[in-house]
Amino acid sequence: MRSLSQLSAFCLAAASLVAANSSGGSACRTRNVDVAVVGGGASGAYAAVRLKEDYKKKVVLIEKEKRLGGHVAEYNDPVTGIRFEYGVSQFNDYGPARAFFQRLGVTPGAPRRNPLTQQFVDFKSGARVNYTAAAAADTAAAFQKFLAAVAPFEEYILPGYWDFPPPGRIPADLLLPFSQFVKKYDIYAAALTIFEVTGFGAGDWDHALTLYLLSTFPHPMIRAFVGNGTLFVPETQRNQDVYDAIQVHLKDEVLYNSTVEKSDRKPNGHTLWVRDSFGGGCTIIQAKKLILAIEPTPANMKPFELDAKEQGVFSKFKYMVVHVGLLTHPSLPLGGSLVNLPPAAANSYLALPKPTLIPRFDHLGLNATVFRSMVIGNGSLSVAQAQGQVTSSINALIAAGSLPSPGSGGIQFKAWSNHGYMHAHFSADDIRKGYIQKLYGLQGHRGTWWTGGAFSMQLQAVLWAFDDVLLDRMYG
Ligand SMILES: Cc1cc2nc3c(=O)[nH]c(=O)nc-3n(C[C@H](O)[C@H](O)[C@H](O)COP(=O)(O)OP(=O)(O)OC[C@H]3O[C@@H](n4cnc5c(N)ncnc54)[C@H](O)[C@@H]3O)c2cc1C
Numbered sequence: 001m002r003s004l005s006q007l008s009a010f011c012l013a014a015a016s017l018v019a020a021n022s023s024g025g026s027a028c029r030t031r032n033v034d035v036a037v038v039g040g041g042a043s044g045a046y047a048a049v050r051l052k053e054d055y056k057k058k059v060v061l062i063e064k065e066k067r068l069g070g071h072v073a074e075y076n077d078p079v080t081g082i083r084f085e086y087g088v089s090q091f092n093d094y095g096p097a098r099a100f101f102q103r104l105g106v107t108p109g110a111p112r113r114n115p116l117t118q119q120f121v122d123f124k125s126g127a128r129v130n131y132t133a134a135a136a137a138d139t140a141a142a143f144q145k146f147l148a149a150v151a152p153f154e155e156y157i158l159p160g161y162w163d164f165p166p167p168g169r170i171p172a173d174l175l176l177p178f179s180q181f182v183k184k185y186d187i188y189a190a191a192l193t194i195f196e197v198t199g200f201g202a203g204d205w206d207h208a209l210t211l212y213l214l215s216t217f218p219h220p221m222i223r224a225f226v227g228n229g230t231l232f233v234p235e236t237q238r239n240q241d242v243y244d245a246i247q248v249h250l251k252d253e254v255l256y257n258s259t260v261e262k263s264d265r266k267p268n269g270h271t272l273w274v275r276d277s278f279g280g281g282c283t284i285i286q287a288k289k290l291i292l293a294i295e296p297t298p299a300n301m302k303p304f305e306l307d308a309k310e311q312g313v314f315s316k317f318k319y320m321v322v323h324v325g326l327l328t329h330p331s332l333p334l335g336g337s338l339v340n341l342p343p344a345a346a347n348s349y350l351a352l353p354k355p356t357l358i359p360r361f362d363h364l365g366l367n368a369t370v371f372r373s374m375v376i377g378n379g380s381l382s383v384a385q386a387q388g389q390v391t392s393s394i395n396a397l398i399a400a401g402s403l404p405s406p407g408s409g410g411i412q413f414k415a416w417s418n419h420g421y422m423h424a425h426f427s428a429d430d431i432r433k434g435y436i437q438k439l440y441g442l443q444g445h446r447g448t449w450w451t452g453g454a455f456s457m458q459l460q461a462v463l464w465a466f467d468d469v470l471l472d473r474m475y476g
Pocket residue numbers: 038039040041042043044062063064065068069070071072086087088089090091092258259260293294295300322324419451452453454457458459460461463
């Protein structure tokens with residue numbers, strides 16, 4: 001394989017249209033566009049459609065996978081033919097979401113519900129936990145209180161932090177660790193539900209700020225829990241349909257299996273050297289503007305050669321790592337949800353497991369024996385480590401008698417997604433030093449614009465609304 005410098009030197013030399021590369025065979029194309037978007041997940045794919053269709057811009061979307069959709073994940077069981085969704089599960093009826101479905105020709109429907117019987121167990125010791133779940137009426141009342149308590153902050157954080165208060169004027173509640181916020185507003189009865197929904201994002205509530213909790217469980221989600229907000233999916237129950245429809249709208253504007261190998265970013269125009277990991281071909285993109293819709297992790301940012309201003313902001317981010325897998329195991333209860341809680345949960349709604357953690361094992365129904373499990377870590381967490389944690393948790397539950405013996409059967413992983421780094425967040429100190437404003441100060445810097453979870457929330461509909469603001473600022 002040729003080195004990057006050889007490739008780049010060659011591609012630069014091919015200043016006009018097409019030239020042969022040093023392997024003598026394939027061609028290095030050039031493409032001139034108004035906007036190059038990197039990352040075809042929720043935020044990048046939506047931005048590309050709007051740029052093409054509403055702003056009439058020439059656009060190219062660079063996506064490293066062979067499909068669009070990011071965290072959407074499905075598994076088609078080759079034996080039973082059953083399809084399981086194990087990534088994104090639903091869309092909030094927020095901002096442009098419903099109209100966007102309509103534009104795509106995707107009919108919305110109610111998400112299929114799969115009622116499960118909960119059992120509370122400690123995944124470390126394997127022992128049952130004598131946890132008494134709050135009564136439904138108390139939980140509903142706690143959610144109402146939660147919504148009322150965070151209502152004043154909506155304008156600061158949704159659909160992004162464009163109007164976040166400057167240091168010195170940040171509401172103290174937003175920087176409270178979420179466990180203290182729960183105590184202050186006496187919303188204990190909502191704690192387990194919030195944890196179950198955000199368990200994969202917010203980590204340890206003794207440290208996770210309320211602001212950060214709200215980025216994984218923002219106002220539209222709270223409204224859905226108080227019966228004042230709708231959740232929907234494609235009526236086919238297949239979330240990938242949304243992104244397959246985007247693919248149809250964008251046609252040849254997407255470069256799949258592609259990553260940027262090198263870039264030259266200038267305020268008035270960019271050159272991107274893009275490599276197709278399948279065919280090995282390269283495309284040189286000349287773009288007037290650039291939107292980066294990928295997590296700004298050091299690995300992702302390497303080809304974009306961050307300057308000191310960009311590096312100074314992104315180096316402050318802390319991340320969580322998220323894995324989701326599908327598995328079978330003869331001991332796991334059909335129709336059941338095993339909820340992981342520490343023994344202290346018997347006496348406190350705020351006693352919750354801390355990362356690295358598995359929130360639950362959930363049976364997925366559909367007349368199959370498949371269970372879904374997440375594994376959440378603070379730092380790096382390999383697939384082997386995550387799967388090892390699942391296996392040892394089930395073994396502990398069997399050894400403690402909380403699950404029956406599997407006989408001669410054992411664990412089988414059917415599918416696994418390493419969602420990698422997500423849930424970028426700053427410390428309270430950095431927020432007090434103005435890092436949210438510094439983050440937003442990067443918009444337009446070096447002709448580069450930013451979208452995605454790190455700049456807004458971890459919710460697709462909110463990201464689409466965020467993009468609306470972003471595009472308006474780019475071209476308004
Ligand atoms: C398990 C799970 C369940 C979820 N459930 C829901 C849900 O039910 N509802 C909801 O609204 N949200 C849900 N979310 C959150 C939602 O998926 C995210 O908030 C959203 O996808 C983030 O969008 P994004 O554009 O920032 O990133 P992503 O959607 O992750 O998109 C990034 C894209 O960039 C591509 N990419 C990455 N690196 C590169 C590179 N170097 N070059 C080119 N391409 C690259 C990736 O392949 C991906 O397609 C869930 C997330 C997870 C992990």
